[in-house]
Amino acid sequence: MPEASPSDTPVAAAHPALTEQPRIAVIGGSGLYSLFDGSDDRVVEVTVPTPFGETSSPITVGRIDGRSVAFLTRHGADHSVAPHRINYRANIWALKSLGVRAIVSSAAVGGVSPDVPPGTLVLTDQFIDRTWGRPDTFFDRGSVQHLAAADPFCPSLHGLAAGALTAAGEVFSSTGTVVVIQGPRFSTRAESVWFRAAGAHTVNMTLVPEVTLAAELNIGTVNLSFVTDADAGLAPSADTPSDETADGTADTSSDSVSADLVFRRLRDAQPRIIRAIEAIVAAIPVDYEPRELIAPAEVERVLAYAVPAAGAVPADGAVPADGAVLADGAVPADGTAVVTGSSDVDAGRLLLVTGGAGFIGSAIVRQARDRGWSVRVLDSLRPDVHAAVPAAAGPAAAVPSAAGPAAAGPAAAGGAPAAGPFDDDPGVEFLLGDVTDPQAVAAALAGVTVVCHQAAKVGLGVDFLDAPDYVASNELGTAILLAGMTRAGIGRLVMASSMVVYGEGSYRRASGTGDTLRPPARQQSDLEAGRFDPVDPATGLALVPALISEDDPLDPRNVYASSKLSQEYLATSWARSTGGRAIALRYHNVYGPGMPQNTPYAGVASLFRSAIERGEAPRVFEDGRQRRDFVHVADVASANLAALDSTATGPDSTFRAFNVGSGTVHTIGDLAEALSRFSGGLAPVVTGEFRLGDVRHITASSERLRSELGWTPSVSFDDGVREFAHAPLRAAVTER
Numbered sequence: 001m002p003e004a005s006p007s008d009t010p011v012a013a014a015h016p017a018l019t020e021q022p023r024i025a026v027i028g029g030s031g032l033y034s035l036f037d038g039s040d041d042r043v044v045e046v047t048v049p050t051p052f053g054e055t056s057s058p059i060t061v062g063r064i065d066g067r068s069v070a071f072l073t074r075h076g077a078d079h080s081v082a083p084h085r086i087n088y089r090a091n092i093w094a095l096k097s098l099g100v101r102a103i104v105s106s107a108a109v110g111g112v113s114p115d116v117p118p119g120t121l122v123l124t125d126q127f128i129d130r131t132w133g134r135p136d137t138f139f140d141r142g143s144v145q146h147l148a149a150a151d152p153f154c155p156s157l158h159g160l161a162a163g164a165l166t167a168a169g170e171v172f173s174s175t176g177t178v179v180v181i182q183g184p185r186f187s188t189r190a191e192s193v194w195f196r197a198a199g200a201h202t203v204n205m206t207l208v209p210e211v212t213l214a215a216e217l218n219i220g221t222v223n224l225s226f227v228t229d230a231d232a233g234l235a236p237s238a239d240t241p242s243d244e245t246a247d248g249t250a251d252t253s254s255d256s257v258s259a260d261l262v263f264r265r266l267r268d269a270q271p272r273i274i275r276a277i278e279a280i281v282a283a284i285p286v287d288y289e290p291r292e293l294i295a296p297a298e299v300e301r302v303l304a305y306a307v308p309a310a311g312a313v314p315a316d317g318a319v320p321a322d323g324a325v326l327a328d329g330a331v332p333a334d335g336t337a338v339v340t341g342s343s344d345v346d347a348g349r350l351l352l353v354t355g356g357a358g359f360i361g362s363a364i365v366r367q368a369r370d371r372g373w374s375v376r377v378l379d380s381l382r383p384d385v386h387a388a389v390p391a392a393a394g395p396a397a398a399v400p401s402a403a404g405p406a407a408a409g410p411a412a413a414g415g416a417p418a419a420g421p422f423d424d425d426p427g428v429e430f431l432l433g434d435v436t437d438p439q440a441v442a443a444a445l446a447g448v449t450v451v452c453h454q455a456a457k458v459g460l461g462v463d464f465l466d467a468p469d470y471v472a473s474n475e476l477g478t479a480i481l482l483a484g485m486t487r488a489g490i491g492r493l494v495m496a497s498s499m500v501v502y503g504e505g506s507y508r509r510a511s512g513t514g515d516t517l518r519p520p521a522r523q524q525s526d527l528e529a530g531r532f533d534p535v536d537p538a539t540g541l542a543l544v545p546a547l548i549s550e551d552d553p554l555d556p557r558n559v560y561a562s563s564k565l566s567q568e569y570l571a572t573s574w575a576r577s578t579g580g581r582a583i584a585l586r587y588h589n590v591y592g593p594g595m596p597q598n599t600p601y602a603g604v605a606s607l608f609r610s611a612i613e614r615g616e617a618p619r620v621f622e623d624g625r626q627r628r629d630f631v632h633v634a635d636v637a638s639a640n641l642a643a644l645d646s647t648a649t650g651p652d653s654t655f656r657a658f659n660v661g662s663g664t665v666h667t668i669g670d671l672a673e674a675l676s677r678f679s680g681g682l683a684p685v686v687t688g689e690f691r692l693g694d695v696r697h698i699t700a701s702s703e704r705l706r707s708e709l710g711w712t713p714s715v716s717f718d719d720g721v722r723e724f725a726h727a728p729l730r731a732a733v734t735e736r
């Protein structure tokens with residue numbers, strides 16, 4: 001029992017419901033869902049909100065041997081949190097915030113070595129990590145820290161625990177290397193044999209990253225494991241006398257692992273395990289000081305991360321306590337990134353917007369910030385779109401990008417933090433880098449909950465020589481992003497697609513009879529002769545344009561279009577093979593403030609606006625009667641936010657495409673006329689010129705987006721064009 005000392009004086013509690021700081025915590029593994037006597041009215045239950053989301057369970061604070069001790073059960077009180085989905089960061093951050101310095105963790109383990117047969121208590125002192133995709137550090141943004149992990153468990157707590165168990169008359173193994181597997185499945189026989197050959201004694205699913213996260217916050221951990229089973233069955237070996245079966249293999253089937261066996265053995269052993277835990281707790285001196293493996297100032301910085309406002313994360317469990325998916329919501333507590341109290345389920349969490357410095361991307365970033373997200377932007381600031389490029393602050397060892405000509409510019413920064421377009425908002429982290437650069441993508445994905453993929457080379461382009469750049473930027477970029485997401489265990493994606501995947505719009509026969517149909521690509525000779533409208537081959541009459549729906553056939557007619565469709569197919573394959581949820585938003589004609597001007601990739605609204613600004617008449621191609629759906633960029637951004645929300649729930653392995661259009665049909669001539677009128681510029685000139693790759697009419701039904709995601713556009717054509725007539729465009733790109 002510890003001697004009373006001056007530092008025995010209770011320390012003021014960090015939580016309003018507590019009168020004293022618990023310096024010691026017990027984390028209960030399987031079978032250990034409560035520690036204190038329920039009838040003890042001094043036991044207090046607290047729910048600690050964290051920057052990383054919910055803890056596995058509320059934390060109970062009671063007394064062991066006169067000491068205030070916090071208890072948290074790792075899988076939740078009803079064992080509802082699977083090992084790979086435990087929100088380890090939330091659990092450890094919450095304990096640290098209460099003042100905990102020492103953790104006694106309990107775990108059920110399988111024995112893979114004859115040294116630790118079922119029934120053995122083991123003081124684990126080493127691990128081999130076979131987990132993946134778990135957010136496993138507090139230092140993945142802002143400041144990078146590298147934990148010295150040679151002895152991940154605290155040697156002094158280990159010594160104290162060994163002494164306490166010996167004094168209590170326990171028989172135990174004072175050393176043990178655990179292999180931590182991803183779970184929730186158990187190991188194959190081959191894996192089990194391999195673990196043993198690698199020198200491991202036990203196997204478990206939860207000790208990593210729990211112990212290293214605790215160490216990152218300078219909390220010492222001692223682990224008490226109970227061997228419940230012989231894993232896949234001990235492999236025969238020279239030093240193992242085994243019961244042999246007829247075919248000569250070892251018969252350890254009675255101890256082979258099953259969940260039932262684990263829970264049964266834990267139940268039987270529970271009094272012994274609790275006695276051992278109590279003995280260890282009692283042996284920890286009140287003045288125990290953990291190792292300072294990380295500079296205290298860095299730990300303080302993590303502790304100072306802003307906690308989402310109450311209500312930002314529903315308490316009803318709508319957001320699972322899921323470290324792997326919820327990932328990083330941590331933001332510096334400088335007041336700038338604190339959640340505004342929105343009821344957004346993802347508020348405070350980290351959203352990656354690729355291409356977030358672009359016209360549409362930056363509108364998404366702004367709306368996401370308004371909704372309480374933390375946002376990271378990965379953007380290469382392509383010189384063919386972005387006029388002014390800040391100097392890269394990244395490493396000199398540039399990682400070349402495959403994005404073709406554009407890569408010669410700032411894209412080579414490899415995902416380094418850089419001065420960028422969001423410098424006025426510390427809640428936005430800007431990384432200069434290209435989605436075709438796997439290292440930049442890996443850096444950008446760290447700690448991310450959901451990805452909004454806007455980075456792309458857009459527009460009809462100059463000529464076919466643009467093809468490699470379209471394919472590299474859009475197809476290869478998406479493949480690299482999806483591979484990175486798979487590696488990082490991120491399962492939610494919203495991506496920018498385009499109406500161009502349909503090719504020509506949808507039409508009906510003049511008679512109104514029959515299904516909708518799709519005319520073939522227009523002929524040069526027809527266009528030269530001013531025959532712009534597709535005709536019904538059967539009657540020679542002009543076809544009547546109809547709204548296109550997501551189930552209409554896909555018919556990409558240029559390289560840009562095929563690259564967008566390929567992005568959709570990649571996302572479909574990714575969702576199918578990883579269990580992810582992907583949404584593609586097929587944008588119709590987006591316009592609004594911040595549109596890039598005078599590039600071959602700019603939309604028609606920007607070309608008209610630029611002409612008017614130069615004092616020229618907007619030049620309208622064909623006869624100006626081409627029908628389009630002009631949708632304001634703010635509405636496109638809100639569609640993205642609705643789509644991002646919807647990926648938080650619903651079935652896994654899904655891909656769904658949605659049109660994004662205003663629902664009102666206008667002609668290109670209407671747009672030119674309205675822009676001239678609202679800006680007081682020259683009236684448009686209808687030139688009869690044409691581009692072979694253009695389609696005649698294409699207008700969207702956005703019914704699916706409205707009915708399934710509850711989205712409605714908020715900017716009317718008149719209001720939007722009036723504003724756009726005077727709104728700033730993105731700076732002009734000059735030759736470099």
Ligand SMILES: CSC[C@H]1O[C@H](OP(=O)(O)O)[C@H](O)[C@@H]1O
Pocket residue numbers: 028029030031074075083106107108109183203204205206207258259262263
């Ligand atoms: C049926 S095994 C369940 C569970 O138990 C073990 O660990 P812990 O005691 O930390 O919960 C195992 O690794 C699994 O996580």
Ligand SMILES: Nc1ncnc2[nH]cnc12
Pocket residue numbers: 108109110111181186187203204205228229230231232257262
């Ligand atoms: N055999 C085993 N493998 C992984 N985790 C376990 N927990 C208890 N037994 C286990």
